[in-house]
Amino acid sequence: MQSPALHAADSHDLIRVHGARENNLKDVSVELPKRRLTVFTGVSGSGKSSLVFGTIAAESQRLINETYSAFLQGFMPTLARPDVDVLDGLTTAIIVDQERLGANVRSTVGTVTDSNAMLRILFSRLGQPHIGSPQAFSFNVASVSASGMFKRGEGKAEKVTFSRIGGMCQRCEGVGSVSDFDLTALYDDTKSLNEGAITVPGYSMDGWYGRIYRGCGFFDPDKPIREFSKRELDDLLHKEPTKIKVEGVNLTYAGLIPQIQKSFLSKDREAMQPHVRAFVDRAVVFSTCPECEGTRLSEAARSSKIAGISIADACAMQISDLAGWVRGLHEPSVAPLLTALGDTLDSFVEIGLGYLSLDRPSGTLSGGEAQRTKMIRHLGSSLTDVTYVFDEPTTGLHPHDVQRMNDLLLQLRDKGNTVLVVEHEPEAIEIADHVVDLGPGAGTAGGEVVFEGTVDGLRASGTLTGRHLDDRASLKPSVRTPSGALEVRGASTHNLQGVDVDIPLGVLTVVTGVAGSGKSSLIHGSVAGRDGVVAIDQTPIRGSRRSNPATYTGLLDPIRKAFAKANGVKPALFSANSEGACPNCNGAGVIYTDLGMMAGVATTCEECEGKRFQASVLEYHLGGPDNGKDISEVLAMSVAEAEEFFGAGEARTPAAHAVLARLADVGLGYLTLGQPLTTLSGGERQRLKLATHMGEKGGVYVLDEPTTGLHLADVEQLLGLLDRLVDSGKSVIVIEHHQGVMAHADWVIDLGPGAGHDGGRIVFEGTPADLVATRSTLTGEHLAAYVGG
Template structure:
């Protein structure tokens, strides 16, 4: 345990801040006055069950305070443009260094963002082609799909002979953007019947686009623009009127005394809806986009995003589009073969970056891959690229489960990188469940003992060996090994896949057994998801659950997503003799000040949106009058905001007995508990959930469906060792109930527990895409013929 005792005493007599980061009295979220002393320039791993407080300590306290203090070094003028960060709830924090956070937040879903643009590899390639490409077509921007080619004239001003001279000069900007798709690689065809009803006039409500109907502001701009008759049906518009309605370029006009920009419907939709990540759109807008717009690969650039001129310049027969489409491991070899002394430093830097991708197990990606399509684990490792060769030392690197999505073969590579960062003189803080990564720690902090209100304390602090003998939940399960089954289930049928060629699959033929637990394995990028999600038909009876973002707005939470809130609202309404709608923060019961959001959002244009707790409802989301209504007995009654603040486990007890007993709610809560989400808050925003939590939430929601085949994508993501046992029990119950369960998974406990294993490989990208083993886990261990087999054999001690 920590040697810290009295925070005031320790604050007066601080330890050597050159050697320790001291946290005294941390109370963020569920932390209960936590004291820890973390050695600097060492690797510290934070362990504990999901929801025990690891992220609250590492990210919400240590990293947040480091970033807040860095922001305070800027001038007051600059700080005025930055979001205000509150100081974490902690008594003392000293010995902090600059924190670099490498988390699992998905990379921006901007359609113009690719793996190449977010890592600077694309920028280096553009410079390379501008120097060596033949024919020479211009500067690096001539190879950029984000720069359009334009010509025009403008005024320039310069000094000559003591006089200021103004001249108007012609100019040309040569960019690499495909003019047809404007650098997005795809075209969008609009179904005009979904934009407007041409039998009506604008005043009669012709526009059908969300936020443009009725008396909305956008609708008012179009009705009063003066470019068309608002009382004339659209089908009677002249050619010019229709063009102004659909395509007119931005023009300044005055509407109701206010200067505004008018723009045709199609360019306005392209900027306000199509330029954003589809999954980030509000549900009703996303539905509109899906029905109104058909997307296709741009026929002019064939999806490369680049103009014909940009693609005409080549280095040894390869243009920049070809280079960006290569698997990164292949691109590295191509760059290695370029012997050009004039650009030697550039080649060395580019090659170092590409080799870093390969080193951390991402060599199967391509630079043209849209960044928004990367998984949380892939995104985190991509962010790591810029730090691998950094000359910075004595900084604090903060990682959130960096082994997520990694095959056991790749976990060792990640461990080597973490140790390399430490050995350069940096402090490395890692939140992790993976035993192989916990094993390399210099220092371990184990939080718990449970999740949510049952967690938030330091159960152990010390060495890995000390953790093993500590008796904590983590310590007891650290050496867990699941042996292969002695007897496996007999399949009841089979699902035939023939000639699968999706992505890197090489004409794969395989039979997936039904009525059993089938696990699909292989290194990251070997083709597992392509086989399962691309080849298993999404027909009736197939419940496919992946880790993609859950559709919904920032108002969504587990209670609304699972349908749990419906029986809860009805229970409150029945107990108090009022309408159920009063107990919805999105309906009649909403706080009028924040419209039921609980926070006030302030848009800062080009900067991040800032949210502040609503002062009217103090973040509770409901009107004060609604909070007067209560549910439960006199000794245990709750208002609706208090119920939404409960964890699943707390709500199970509340709705399971007494006056609050609600069987319909209890059934949903049971399923949430079954998938290991007992610590999750009912009102917790869905945007705060990890990929693994999102998937298990989907699983809990869809367990009530009448599906015969369940397809799961790495369901152990983010699970503590103790929770993996619970998940295995759930999978067994599904199979024993007559379901077929197909799991894409890296976790060796799940592999060992399988009835049947299908292993893909032998490598990633074009080195994968083949079936390298089919059989039982025991046979895979005995054969040791694949990477998976070798690591599984080590895991089970064979």
């Protein structure tokens, strides 16, 4: 029998989770070995993220936050304790997820990894001519010069001059581009306001906007705009929000441009109605700053050089080249700095991001690139016994690069850390010391541990993951014949080297190549944006915490109308943002309390119990006396349940059913209709957008890595969906690394041969069978091995 002392020692080597109930978890209990690599598997929505991120990582971060003072906690996000009975053995958790790096216009790859900070110090020490301290090379610091009188003790006042030299370009304020409005898209200057001069969507003279602009008194509404004085035109276009009284009502007037920036430019372009999107594309013009030529830096900052290279030149270099340049500098006075900067740049190359440049805006990185950029901060860390939590680290990686990522994960483990990985990729699951498989299904059909043990044990377990772990797609016996071609000529976005290619129409085309080879540059730079092309990516969907799949897809409109018709009342009653809202929480379902210096808290509304609606609204039902549901019960349904509910019987609503069928088609049957959009993964967001766009008229669909976040068993469903799209007359172009999708293609366009300036060329065009037969590229070699060719 094991001694208590030995058992206690063993327990220190485990993270123990007992009775976890976050989201769909059903009293889950697991014991995870520390200083090992544990991979969590299971279909999308099975509960992997709820266990790893929502329970283990969340509690670790909450406990760390509690060690800070109340003052500091006031600046931190509020973290509630996860719904779990026992959670011990935790160590500090570092989350390396796929959340896009802040899309702040001032954020670049250099600023988020501290590479820029080191470069600025380097140039302030070695740059000639010498222009000042590191801030003189920062595009985020403006030059300031000021003077004033200063009294020192009892003496006379002295004149003191204060100056700070920053590196910011004054014209664009360090952004690198200047935006302008095409005024001809905003109004017809031959007409007066009363004649309908304003051509902005929704700004008719009959509505509130018209009443505000006509009654503000800043200009004559009967005078043609071309006859406005300079002051009147400035008031029409640029006036800051000002309180006015129109027809006895207190209102706020703002010029057209600030009003458009607020009502249109703060919204997600994808979520706009087509005519509004077309207006924004027409009205807003972005161009490179003519003064700094997009470098963001002042002329002084660009004039200081080391060995003929300015800091702007260094930031524009491909990082693999910059690493070589830094290694070639031999200056004993800054030797430790050169070593540290060189090591950081080498980490980029080691992690497969050597093709980036430091001036690349961080908001343009894909989820996978963002995750690997975050890894760079941790690779050189001296910390051990840390829990690193990764969310699908192979996302965006070519099969050739997956081995490199595996090596990095094992490197973190071998330093004495606990590594927890949520993953679908078989090659990444293979390296696990321990596997936790959740399921058996998604949503309410998931939330249980269906297997825990070794990879070989998983393979023999008979679970959905175990059965599909060794899945291999086979090449199609025949491919479709194109109906035409979409011509691309001289494409030179980013690293593309004057690419000419004909993309076949009427078929399934897969664009492949290693990360950084130019796939996205080719498709998003030369194909997306054309007439009839619907491009669907994984970028976050802007919206409030009230936004959910039902509001985003337009599903809620037919549902509200169906409730209104069945009960003889107004549709607005069934909106939690309108007349039906619970008066206590204004339809939010929770009460947000600001505790001043302490962290604010969110508590479920006691009045509506989180249902968001007035009690009287919940008395109205749809669907007959036996299985009738109120509006809150409908929003709590999964897509699959709602599809059945609205497909037949008294609740039958064809318009709602059509949207639900599309959501189920893209593999989102497990999502609940009222789930906040902020909780969706990148892959889920893309599939939600795809379901929304499937009802549109566009003839060409562009998808960017649609297998992201998909379980092995769901890839087959996705391929079936792509086939149905093509068979219905659409042309489908997919950027993808998954060999199963490549094998299923009618046509493959492979870019490479490498990344960055070693890529940017077409290295193969043809059928998957020809790619396998020739094995002339990295993709060809891996696909041949995959299909057993």
